[in-house]
Amino acid sequence: MNTNDPRFDLIQRFRDGSVTEEEHAQVESWLREDAEFRDAWVGYANIDYALSLGVKKSPVQSLPRHQKTVSQWLTWQPVAASIVGILLGTFFTSIVFASVSARVPKLSRKPIALDDPGFENPAQNYQQGFPNGVGVWGGEIDRVTEEEAGFTAKEGQAMLQLTSRGKEGGARVCYIVDLTTLLPESRDRSVEIQVSAAFHTEDEARHNRYSVNLLAYDYEVEEAELLFPDLVEDAVASARQRVDPKPHHSGWQRVVTKLEVPPSARRMIIWLAAREKISTQPKVHRYVDDVKATLITSQF
């Protein structure tokens, strides 16, 4: 598996504990069915393990840890002590990363209020095309609906139905977030914003592709519609997570993206996209529901 493969990012997020239930299921399915992914998974663990060895071999100061396990081992015969040497030797060899130890920050997560993130309001003013202002959903929006093709909303009663366009049968829905009201003006460090959305397509036999794109700007981006490549180029920061569920994947697919938002950012676009990975089939309806946005900050 090439290191450009976005599934490597998912491996990393899995290891740092930030995947969703749906992503966990997706990873498990790849591990079960895709030998290449399994090799990549093991290769990543191998590099991780080898790096920890490399650090432990370097000249370091002593910082004893895990002493509770030692007392019982000390009563063992010499071979056991040798095993202890092998297994625990590295514990007693550690770097004091001096500047790190003083404070213990905790990550604080605060929901960001989006207008009707569950698409529950049939009277909502959804715009066709790129939204013309903050706090409005815009895109290839067909309607709000409660039940289609035998499935129901991910959350609540309703979901957003999108109309496919273009040769890939793609559809998008965008939302502009005003970061100036959300974040303190005087912030001197980046914050992180996580956005997730649930996707569904009426024909699950297809090669669907779902993505959540986040783009931050240091200007007020709402004036005009730009093409996606230009929007990416203009952004001061951007992040994308893409998921390609296997055909016949059943149910909603949640996609999660995190963006490190630099202090200069004033607007953020949430760009949700669903399209055909293989673009030869008739167009279908696609659905989005349960969009969640979270502000993640470090607190001491």
Place this chain on the structure above:
Amino acid sequence: MLEPDHKLHDQFLRLFMVHEPSLRVYVRSLLFTGEDESDVMQDVAVVLWRKFDPTLDSEAFCRWAFGVARMEVLTFRRDRARDRLQFSEDIYQLLSETVYEQSNHLEAERRALESCVKKLPEERKQLIQAAYAPGVQIDQMAAEMGKTAMALYKSLHRIRLTLIDCTRQVLAAEGR
């Protein structure tokens, strides 16, 4: 007290040391942190020693050891109950087979990694050293560096991917 059977101990240690790195990679592929890996590996070593069968050859020992490691990881996850999301047991089996079958290749990758780390720019080298130092918490380290933990995770991820590419190139040049 019974005198230890030094011959048995020697035999065990030789086998254990040969297969220990693969076992650690396997455990790491399921538990993700060095601390958890070390905790589980202590238990694995104890069980292997207590139940060691000297008639096993190296391959049979290795297969048995992977089975023990699999059970210990399962026990660890169940006891700690920290993980809301857990793999099904068949994934444990598939990963153990993958590590077992690729142990030579993985060892070659670890050897190649040494030269790849040396090629890293100094600041990236230091970042890796600091992040992999025992006891270092990524959250703490990130805060001291003025970054978010997520940003630091991503930086480390990018370095790991660079190193994976590099080790592949080294091994390809060696004709592997």
